[in-house]
Amino acid sequence: MQGSIIFWLEISGAIxxxxxxxxxxxxxxxxxxxxxxxxxxxxFANPGFxxxxxxxxxxxxxxxxxxxxxxxxxxxITNDNxxxxxxxxxxxxxxxxxxxxxxxQYNVNDVNYQIVNLSRSTLRNIIGTLSLKSxxxxxxxxxxxxxxxxxxxxxxxxxxxxxxxxKEIDPPKDVQDTMNKIVKAENExxxxxxxxxxxxxxxxxVKRSAIKQAEGxxxxxxxxxxxxxxxxxLVNEAADxxxxxxxxxxxxxxxxxxxxxxxxxxxVPANQQLVNIIGDMAGMLPQKNNSGGIMEMTTK
Numbered sequence: 001m002q003g004s005i006i007f008w009l010e011i012s013g014a015i016x017x018x019x020x021x022x023x024x025x026x027x028x029x030x031x032x033x034x035x036x037x038x039x040x041x042x043x044f045a046n047p048g049f050x051x052x053x054x055x056x057x058x059x060x061x062x063x064x065x066x067x068x069x070x071x072x073x074x075x076x077i078t079n080d081n082x083x084x085x086x087x088x089x090x091x092x093x094x095x096x097x098x099x100x101x102x103x104x105q106y107n108v109n110d111v112n113y114q115i116v117n118l119s120r121s122t123l124r125n126i127i128g129t130l131s132l133k134s135x136x137x138x139x140x141x142x143x144x145x146x147x148x149x150x151x152x153x154x155x156x157x158x159x160x161x162x163x164x165x166x167k168e169i170d171p172p173k174d175v176q177d178t179m180n181k182i183v184k185a186e187n188e189x190x191x192x193x194x195x196x197x198x199x200x201x202x203x204x205x206v207k208r209s210a211i212k213q214a215e216g217x218x219x220x221x222x223x224x225x226x227x228x229x230x231x232x233x234l235v236n237e238a239a240d241x242x243x244x245x246x247x248x249x250x251x252x253x254x255x256x257x258x259x260x261x262x263x264x265x266x267x268v269p270a271n272q273q274l275v276n277i278i279g280d281m282a283g284m285l286p287q288k289n290n291s292g293g294i295m296e297m298t299t300k
Contacts, residue, residue: 022054031061032094032101041106044098062101066093066162069112071119073168080131085170090119090150091162103158111159115150119164122149132171139166 026049027033033045037057045059052059073087092115094104108114126145127135135142147164154161 019054020051023051023057025050025052025059027059027061030065031063032096032098034060034062034101034105036060041102044101060105062094062104064094064096064101066091067112069115069119071116071123074120074123076124076127078127078132078135079129082132082171084127084132084135085168086123086127087167088119088123088146089165089167090115091164092154092159093162094159100158103156105158108157111157114157115154118150118153119146122146127169132169135169139169142166 025033025045027045027047029047031047033050035042035045035050035052035057037053042057050059069090069092071088071090073085075083076086078084092111094101094111104111123142123146126142130138130142143164143166146166147161150161150164
């Protein structure tokens with residue numbers, strides 16, 4: 001009898017130990033737990049050790065780290081009736097407090113699936129109002145608008161939309177080829193304008209250099225002419241000052257100087273002031289000549 005009791009105690013202890021082991025749950029720091037008992041929410045579980053009653057309680061762990069959802073590529077008709085293949089990525093995370101973790105599980109059936117479909121429909125509405133060129137050039141604006149709409153529509157989902165990004169907007173191949181040709185033509189036009197501007201700048205530089213050089217020559221000639229004019233002015237002033245009324249005498253002196261250089265005999269009238277001047281200047285003595293009062297000049 002006593003042995004039977006011990007046996008059943010051992011069995012009961014083993015069962016209790018097994019129940020304890022089966023009820024142990026460990027929650028990591030990147031997750032939060034929702035514990036339900038008999039199908040009803042019971043309590044919230046933070047990271048660490050937890051024990052639940054096997055077969056009665058059930059633990060649901062929720063990832064609260066940032067997650068990426070890829071909105072599958074879809075073909076969207078733009079405002080200018082062109083088909084564009086559009087793809088986007090959505091980054092979100094479940095908020096870590098109890099209320100929002102509960103909302104992420106009880107207010108929406110599948111967060112990932114819902115976000116994908118909501119993103120695709122929102123992109124169709126946004127890009128459908130834009131031309132293909134505008135959609136490509138205004139990606140930042142599209143991202144901001146998509147992000148704003150997703151935040152508004154997921155208010156009760158217990159999640160935080162971190163950011164939304166367009167991966168690509170691909171036009172049809174023939175449209176892409178045309179766009180590439182347009183871009184190439186624009187680049188060639190810009191290059192031609194830059195080349196023409198550079199050539200014009202060079203020509204302007206050469207022109208300015210030639211003008212400055214001509215101005216330098218002109219200024220030099222002006223200065224040279226002014227110098228010559230000044231010299232003539234000084235000569236005239238000296239002549240006016242020292243030879244007033246003696247211009248004829250000066251001319252005769254110049255003639256005599258030229259004659260004396262050739263050892264010529266000069267005969268001048270006697271009793272003239274010129275005789276004395278010539279004698280003083282040339283070192284010659286006057287000699288009387290009996291015929292008509294004419295004087296001969298000889299060297300001293």
